[in-house]
Amino acid sequence: MPADATPGGAAPGGDGPLVAYLGPPGTFTEEALASDPDLGPLPALPLATIGEVLEAVVEGRVPLGFVPIENAIEGSVHQTVDRLVFDVDLLVQREVVLDVHLHLMARPGTRLEDLEEIVSFPVAIAQCQGFLASRVPRARVVPASSTAEAARRVGASRRGSVGAIAPQVAARLYGLEILASAIEDHPDNQTRFVCVARQGVPAPTGHDKTSLVCFQRTDRPGSLHAILSEFAARDLNLTKLESRPTKRQLGRYCFLIDLEGHIADEVVADCLRVLHAELAEVKFLGSYPQAGADAGQRRARARTAWRRAERWMAEIRAQVRAPGSPLWG
Numbered sequence: 001m002p003a004d005a006t007p008g009g010a011a012p013g014g015d016g017p018l019v020a021y022l023g024p025p026g027t028f029t030e031e032a033l034a035s036d037p038d039l040g041p042l043p044a045l046p047l048a049t050i051g052e053v054l055e056a057v058v059e060g061r062v063p064l065g066f067v068p069i070e071n072a073i074e075g076s077v078h079q080t081v082d083r084l085v086f087d088v089d090l091l092v093q094r095e096v097v098l099d100v101h102l103h104l105m106a107r108p109g110t111r112l113e114d115l116e117e118i119v120s121f122p123v124a125i126a127q128c129q130g131f132l133a134s135r136v137p138r139a140r141v142v143p144a145s146s147t148a149e150a151a152r153r154v155g156a157s158r159r160g161s162v163g164a165i166a167p168q169v170a171a172r173l174y175g176l177e178i179l180a181s182a183i184e185d186h187p188d189n190q191t192r193f194v195c196v197a198r199q200g201v202p203a204p205t206g207h208d209k210t211s212l213v214c215f216q217r218t219d220r221p222g223s224l225h226a227i228l229s230e231f232a233a234r235d236l237n238l239t240k241l242e243s244r245p246t247k248r249q250l251g252r253y254c255f256l257i258d259l260e261g262h263i264a265d266e267v268v269a270d271c272l273r274v275l276h277a278e279l280a281e282v283k284f285l286g287s288y289p290q291a292g293a294d295a296g297q298r299r300a301r302a303r304t305a306w307r308r309a310e311r312w313m314a315e316i317r318a319q320v321r322a323p324g325s326p327l328w329g
């Protein structure tokens with residue numbers, strides 16, 4: 001896709017930013033955005049919070065927003081998930097997965113044992129619980145709106161007793177020194193990000209994901225089982241299933257579901273139709289290409305298989321006789 005096109009095909013206008021992301025410069029979100037060959041070259045706007053990014057898209061100030069949604073250690077980024085589920089109507093256009101390594105940094109000359117306060121984004125802090133408990137057990141943990149914002153604050157602070165947990169690039173940007181590298185609790189740490197827009201579903205690629213939220217009917221017990229059986233009956237593979245409180249009443253939950261397939265696939269559409277008819281509400285969050293190191297290859301394989309299947313079907317259908325023709329010849 002050329003750099004002057006947005007995912008989904010809408011042509012952007014003017015010289016303004018096309019994609020808002022969780023800033024300031026130096027966040028993992030910025031790194032993930034830059035790593036995507038289509039999104040990376042677009043003019044980008046760093047905003048202070050995930051909420052501001054999503055609002056900017058809702059209000060039409062930018063066509064696209066880019067935000068973290070899920071971490072391998074900590075699970076869902078609730079600030080993103082809850083807004084997409086309950087507050088805004090946006091559609092996921094793309095997902096990007098990034099390897100995440102967190103570093104403890106402070107102003108030059110600060111020692112680990114000097115630290116009385118550590119600032120970071122809560123999702124990042126949660127990924128380093130083991131390190132914090134064993135190496136800086138007495139330091140107070142203070143939340144910031146992003147890791148880079150934490151680094152920026154520490155760089156601007158006059159106190160030598162405060163550190164930030166942030167990406168390596170943030171140390172360089174905000175004049176900090178790294179005191180401990182790769183402090184995340186698991187070495188294979190990754191975070192998934194999504195690009196959202198107000199409308200439009202990207203064309204199927206053959207290797208796609210569909211995200212939806214299912215709200216149970218209160219008058220029918222066992223509805224999770226009923227929901228899952230619709231996927232199982234159609235052999236649809238779920239890549240995520242999470243329950244979230246609906247915020248309306250204790251004990252009432254909705255289910256966030258990611259499945260392999262695209263809304264343009266008849267089997268997916270059929271499944272969603274049945275769920276829509278049976279449940280209190282189904283919210284469609286988008287169908288979009290799946291991320292992954294081998295995503296390109298898998299898409300190419302799916303395209304080849306699809307073309308072969310098309311030829312096979314065309315050959316069979318070419319044999320369909322015209323109405324009234326004899327049963328031979």
Ligand SMILES: O=C(O)C(=O)C[C@]1(C(=O)O)C=C[C@@H](O)C=C1
Binds near residue numbers: 123
């Ligand atoms: O604060 C940042 O740098 C972000 O991009 C946010 C975020 C997250 O929300 O998970 C992104 C990746 C890491 O998991 C830690 C923080």
